[in-house]
Every structure is written in C-alpha cells, then in structure tokens.
Amino acid sequence: MNVTIRGRSRHHRTVSFDAPTNSVVLVEQRLLPHRFELVKTADYRATAAAITDMVVRGAGAIGATAAYGLAQGSRAFRGRDLVRFEAHVEKVYQALKHARPTAVDPVNAMNSIRAEMSAGGTVAERQDIAFAAAMRFADEDVRHCEELGRHGAPLIRDGMRVLTHCNAGWLAFVDVGTATAPMYAAQAEGRKFHVYCDETRPRCQGASLTAWELAQQGIQHQVIADNAAGFLMSRGEIDLVIVGSDRVLGKTGEVANKIGTYTKAVLANRHRIPFYVAIPLSTIDWELDSGLQIPIEDRSGDEVLGAWGVLPGSGKRPGQRAYVRIANPTSTARNPGFDVTPPELITGIITPHGILKPRELKKLRKQLPH
Secondary structure (H helix, E strand, C coil): CEEEECCEEEECCCEEEEHHHCEEEEECHHHCCCCCCEEEECCHHHHHHHHHCCCCCCHHHHHHHHHHHHHHHHHHCCCCCHHHHHHHHHHHHHHHHCCCCCCCHHHHHHHHHHHHHCCCCCHHHHHHHHHHHHHHHHHHHHHHHHHHHHHHHHHCCCCCEEEECCCCEHHHCCCCECCCHHHHHHHHCCCCCEEEEECCCCCCHHHHHHHHHHHHHCCCEEEECHHHHHHHHHCCCCCEEEECCCEEECCCCCEEEECCHHHHHHHHHHCCCCEEEECCHHHEECCCCCHHHCCCCECCCHHHHEEEEECCCECCECCCEEEEECCCCCCCCCCECEEEECHHHCCEEEECCEEECHHHHHHHHHCCCC
C-alpha cells in the first residue's frame, strides 16, 4: 500500500525482512494513526514479543512475521550439528507459536517452512531453505489478498454502505488486506461507496487503523461506536458487512475473529444483510472439529479499563504515546480478544479460489496440496 507522509507517497509492506542484519522489519502499528514508523526486531525473541505486544497484528501479518522469525532464528544458529540445530529451531518455533495463540496463520506458515527445511542435508542448506520459504509465504499472502479483491469486488456496488469490524486491511496482512481487498478493487474499478468502521473496542483498531488506511486510500468512510451498528442496520443504512478472520475451521465453517464479530453477524442476520468473511488459505485450520476447541486469547484487563493515545506534541516534535485510565479505579475487567461466529450466520467466505459457503470449505482442501 502507498503511504503518504508530509506529501510524499511511498509503497510499504507491513512486514519485510532485512537479510544483512538478520532482522524483521515491521510497521509499528501501536503508534498509528498519529505516527508512521518502521522498527526492526533484532532476534526471534524480540520478534515474538512484537507479536505478543501487538507492534504487529492481524492474521496474515503475524503469519508472515512468524515465518520471518523462524528464518531469523534459524539463520542465527552457529555450528554444523543438525541435531543441535533442530533443537534450536524447535525452541524458536515454540516461542513464536505461543506469541498469540488464537490465529492459526503463524503455525501454518512455520509448519510449511519446517516441512521444506527437512529436505536440506546441512545446517546451511536448511537455513537457506527457511529464508526462501519465508519470503515465498509473504509473497503468497499478497497474491491471496489480491485474489480476494478480484472475487469480492462485485459484491460492492455503486452507492453501497459497507460495514467492517476491526482491521483486516493492509496493516493486518503483508499488503492489500482481506476485508479491504474488495473495497480497494471496487475503488480501482471506479465505484463509489461508503464504509462504516466499527471503532472495535477495546484497542480500537477500526478507529485507528482501518480508518487511517481508508483515508490514505481516499475511500469515503466514517468511524462509528461498536454499539451503533444495530441502529444503522435497523434504519436500512448498512447494505453489506465484510470482516476478516484469525482462524476458520475447514471442517465446520466456524469463524474466529476479533471480539464483537459474532454480535455483528447476529445483527446482520436479524436485518437480512449479507455477511461475508474474507480469508487467505493460511487462515484455514483443517485440524479442529469445533469452534469450542479454538484457544481464545484472554488479554490484559487494562485494555478495557483504559485507552492508549498520543499526547499533544510541541512544534515539529510528535507527542508521546500515553495510557489513560477511563474506568472506575477499583474495578477489574475481563477481556476476551476473540469470539466465534457459527456458519449459519455467514453468507459466504471470500477465498482466493472464489466465494464459498462456510460448509463448502471441505471441497477446497481437495484442490490444495497436502
């Protein structure tokens, strides 16, 4: 995506890799929309921490970050002993796997890379394979998102009012995004439409990230409070809902996504509004049998009890990021990060292979390599 800062536009990927320094390069998403910065993680532990602390977030983006982190950790190994090397790789894998447990993209990415690495006969060969495979995963993430745009663009007609929840845009993937891909494609085809961005409490990714992306892209939009969507639906002011996902069960069609997604699906169903989920193939979990088995991340209650923002700066100096308590001082909070939407509430799932009914995903597996 092209980012315009102080009148200068430049293309950026959310996640990339700097081979000479063996570091992962990330857009520091916690500073947006107030400040655009790139940061480097020096080793796989710092890369895992960046995922946990949401320097980088979004299914595809943390998938690519984990892929690069696995390559980063592999390349940092010194020695020729394959047994010791594999023990080291397992340590790297576990650190990245547990950085954020709900999304399946990191595990899928790393499992694929490790399967390829087994073909290498030496440590050096396996290190090279890991690096090449991580680069391919990132490029594939972009291609998948471009395909989502091609398949999903016809859903968005001139004059439509589209609701999206959280951020499933360029910032949540390597480039383009999933829920935003049909929007960007429809815009490129000349259609005009309006997007409502749920604020997406408690971290407000819709207000801070999706709205920033759409502003950069010149797409008409407004931020709404999470609880305003039902009112707008009841007044006939929302025509379509498109969201992303952190994990979709291939066997059942159940969708895990940012907390509040299930609520929007129920509302859309009540008001007979089409509800679509856009995903790359790396978001599909072919193993779990039920949404009840999906590990739902319980995050710090501080996210609910307060909010992050940027204090006013002075002159050309940007303000500092700061946390402000907004809740009663003696109260605690519960903060599940995700919920699960059942397939009967989903109109269709936009995939790189076309738009499918949730329970049709099983057919898709037959078209894919094992």
